[in-house]
């Protein structure tokens with residue numbers, strides 16, 4: 001051990017002393033806190049489950065899939081609806097017979113409206129014999145006033161001047177008759193005065 005002289009011994013001694021002083025200084029709470037932030041107490045770490053607990057298939061079947069939705073036979077229901085002579089569905093009779101129960105409107109807050117019961121007799125200027133009859137009662141059973149007034153008809157007899165041609169093109173009565181209500185080919189329904 002020739003290299004270990006008294007001098008090297010002294011040097012090693014002072015290095016060790018210096019290291020101790022430095023270590024002491026470093027473990028002083030103030031210095032540590034300034035470098036690492038406040039000390040944190042050890043605590044338990046909890047992890048979320050990576051996926052839900054496994055449930056066997058039977059449980060899902062019992063909870064959600066116990067019975068198939070009831071099938072509605074729409075073709076049968078349609079076939080049961082009453083019709084006019086020329087074959088179009090008579091929605092007003094279907095309503096009177098209780099076969100359909102339409103909601104008052106799309107809005108949940110929609111309310112049924114009072115019906116209006118009066119006939120408008122329409123007399124064409126050029127051919128006064130070809131009178132047409134517009135009954136408010138059946139219409140207001142299935143429609144609200146707003147469906148026609150005032151977008152299609154003004155609230156005044158004779159206020160709109162229109163012809164059969166316009167109706168066949170889908171205007172005035174033809175907005176509905178020919179699409180959702182009986183077709184204009186069924187002349188008698190509008191041109192023969194209803195009995196009573």
Ligand code: HEC
Pocket residue numbers: 113114115116120134136139140143144145146147148149153154155156157158159160161
């Ligand atoms: C399917 C369409 C339609 C609906 C729905 C409808 N009306 Fe009419 N209404 C008419 C037509 C057609 C006329 C005649 C307009 C014309 O001759 O130009 C008329 C005319 C009127 C007139 C004028 C009568 C006169 O003597 O001048 C009043 C009032 C009226 N309607 C009230 C109502 C009320 C109230 C409702 C709702 C309860 C209603 N209508 C729903 C089609 C409708």
Ligand code: HEC
Pocket residue numbers: 122123124125127130131132162163164165167173174177183184185186187188189190191
């Ligand atoms: C949905 C009801 C409706 C039906 C269905 C209908 N009409 Fe009309 N028709 C009218 C109305 C309303 C007028 C106009 C009355 C007026 O001018 O005031 C009219 C007018 C007429 C006129 C008078 C001239 C003209 O062209 O306006 C004739 C003719 C006519 N219709 C024939 C027919 C024939 C034929 C059929 C069957 C193929 C028929 N209509 C079916 C409602 C109807």
Ligand code: HEC
Pocket residue numbers: 088089090091092132133134135138139142143147148152172173174175176177180181182189190
């Ligand atoms: C907003 C739609 C609408 C308009 C516009 C309209 N109708 Fe109707 N109309 C109906 C509906 C719906 C019925 C129910 C009958 C059906 O299923 O066809 C009906 C039924 C009728 C009936 C038969 C009623 C019964 O007791 O069977 C007549 C007559 C009639 N409309 C005439 C007219 C005439 C004339 C006009 C034009 C002046 C007119 N309608 C305009 C929707 C309309």
